[in-house]
Amino acid sequence: MxxxxxxxxxxxxxxxxxxxxxxxxxxxxxxxxxxxxxxxxxxxxxxxxxxxxxxxxxxxxxxxxxxxxxxxxxxxxxxxxxxxxxxxxxxxxxxxxxxxxxxxxxxxxxxxxxxxxxxxxxxxxxxxxxxxxxxxxxxxxxxxxxxxxxxxxxxxxxxxxxxxxxxxxxxxxxxxxxxxxxxxxxxxxxxxxPESPRYLLIDLKDNNSCICALQRLRGHSDLGTEMEEMLAEQEATRGQRPKGLCELIQEPTLRRQLLTIVVLSSAMQLCGNDSMYFYASSIFQEAGIPSEKIQYVVIGTGSCELITSITCTIFIDRLGRRALVMGGYSLMSVWAVVFMVALSQQGHVSWMPYLSMVCIFAYILSFGIGPGLYIAAGNRIK
Known part of the structure; x- marks a missing residue:
């Protein structure tokens, strides 16, 4: 996979x-x-x-x-x-x-x-x-x-x-x-x-190809329970066709789910994580890191997101998506406030640039805990 x-x-x-x-x-x-x-x-x-x-x-x-x-x-x-x-x-x-x-x-x-x-x-x-x-x-x-x-x-x-x-x-x-x-x-x-088994069964109505795909993916032929679940899903969607954007908006039963996706997607785009990457170099320079070394330190920002994404992937099925998303945004809010205070006092307190550096790494770590996982997982909340 x-x-x-x-x-x-x-x-x-x-x-x-x-x-x-x-x-x-x-x-x-x-x-x-x-x-x-x-x-x-x-x-x-x-x-x-x-x-x-x-x-x-x-x-x-x-x-x-x-x-x-x-x-x-x-x-x-x-x-x-x-x-x-x-x-x-x-x-x-x-x-x-x-x-x-x-x-x-x-x-x-x-x-x-x-x-x-x-x-x-x-x-x-x-x-x-x-x-x-x-x-x-x-x-x-x-x-x-x-x-x-x-x-x-x-x-x-x-x-x-x-x-x-x-x-x-x-x-x-x-x-x-x-x-x-x-x-x-x-x-x-x-x-x-192989192709997606659910696509083969539900969209193409091809049972044999679905079974072959499942056997290749699972490595065994004991597929009874999984096939029953997909057949039930196939039966539930029988006679339905994919909905367009206007139809989704007009469908009352999907309105709450659609609103949830729009709000969370908008929050992910407006949370300011990309701004942290953009301003990281200038913050590191203010902290006294030599200009020729900043490009190496910036790699640490991406490494933070990589570490949290791998770690949270292990616990996602235990904690659920909603808990991680809410926890990530909560931590980002805290660090954003601290970062604002640190930036405003950078010219007055000598150690504030170092606190700003800490805030950048902590903010990106918090983003990787929840919002980053949400958008990469296809906007699915549990």
């Missing part, structure tokens, strides 16, 4: 990180390209605008991918959708990798859109595939492994983006194209895994 994680949410965390490493090099490339085309350099405001577009089109592509994920999962199936999804990341790598040779920063913009589409699709379909293929007792743990792969991608993106590896001026196109590696790994490994 790791193939889906390697090529799925792994890329989400990886793509979030690699664009931040060679910022100055890409901005310099944009300026030089414009100078060769027009004969004059860009204004700082225009250069900032173009850079902002490069950064912001990634989540825009993610929105498009999320909208495509539902129809793809139904029409192609979970496995084929994940395999087809790698086409977007391969095209993205080609565009970004050859952008400097082609002297086109527009290729980077389009490549980032395609990378976002890839992440949007995989972040929705991959937890679905894992959850539907896992045994009932291990479903929470297996589904939550998405969070661990996301955090792992974040850490590896930080490592690969180091100046000594691919974060230099000469290698930044290879850095932007390196997200193709997990896609290739998935293309090589996922074909050897």
């Amino acid at each position: 790791c193939a889906a994680g390697i090529g799925g949410t792994f890329q989400y965390g990886y793509n979030l990180t690699i664009i931040n490493a060679p910022t100055m090099h890409i901005q310099k490339f944009i300026n030089q390209t414009w100078l060769e085309r027009s004969g004059f350099q860009l204004d700082v405001q225009v250069l900032t605008l173009l850079w902002s577009i490069i950064v912001s089109v990634y989540p825009l592509g993610g929105l498009l991918g999320a909208l495509l994920a539902g129809p793809m999962a139904i029409r192609l199936g979970r496995k084929k959708s994940l395999l087809f999804n790698n086409l977007f990341i391969i095209l993205s790598a080609i565009l970004c990798g050859f952008s400097r040779s082609a002297k086109s920063f527009e290729m980077i913009v389009l490549g980032r859109v395609l990378a976002g589409v890839n992440s949007g699709i995989s972040m929705n379909i991959q937890p679905m595939y894992l959850g539907e293929s896992a045994p009932k007792k291990q479903r929470g743990t297996v589904t939550m492994s998405s969070a661990a792969f996301t955090a792992l991608g974040l850490v590896l993106g930080q490592i690969v983006g180091l100046r000594e590896i691919l974060g230099s001026e000469e290698c930044w196109p290879f850095l932007l194209a390196s997200n193709v590696v997990p896609g290739i790994l998935q293309l090589l490994s996922l074909p050897f895994l």
Whole structure:
């Protein structure tokens, strides 16, 4: 089952990180390209605008991918959708990798859109595939492994983006194209895994293929109890068709669940975790860490999220998703208040920058306990 994680949410965390490493090099490339085309350099405001577009089109592509994920999962199936999804990341790598040779920063913009589409699709379909293929007792743990792969991608993106590896001026196109590696790994490994048994039975009505898939996944033929549960689910959904967004909103029986998902998803996006990553370098500099060493310390922020995601994956089935989400947000609230006080007193108290550093790590750890697990698990609350 790791193939889906390697090529799925792994890329989400990886793509979030690699664009931040060679910022100055890409901005310099944009300026030089414009100078060769027009004969004059860009204004700082225009250069900032173009850079902002490069950064912001990634989540825009993610929105498009999320909208495509539902129809793809139904029409192609979970496995084929994940395999087809790698086409977007391969095209993205080609565009970004050859952008400097082609002297086109527009290729980077389009490549980032395609990378976002890839992440949007995989972040929705991959937890679905894992959850539907896992045994009932291990479903929470297996589904939550998405969070661990996301955090792992974040850490590896930080490592690969180091100046000594691919974060230099000469290698930044290879850095932007390196997200193709997990896609290739998935293309090589996922074909050897079966399709989701629930998709085969409930969507395709193919009992024989479902039994074969379960036997390959479980390694035994004692499937009576599990088949009874899926047959009962099939019977309960008989005659129903997948609902569109407008139909979901208008369905009274689903309104509370939909509201829960919207509130929690909005809270996850507005909680400020990405801001912690963004301001980490400046906070570390205020604490007196040498500029050339900050890039190594920043890796610790991603490592915090990786540690908590792995740890909470072990306890998810015992504690439940709701307890972890509420606990994570509660801790984040406490550390946010402490962080605000520490920032306001940084110029007056000598040890406050160190407290700010502690708050950054503690905040990211708290995020990994709950909100990070929630979004990686496909918005499922227990």
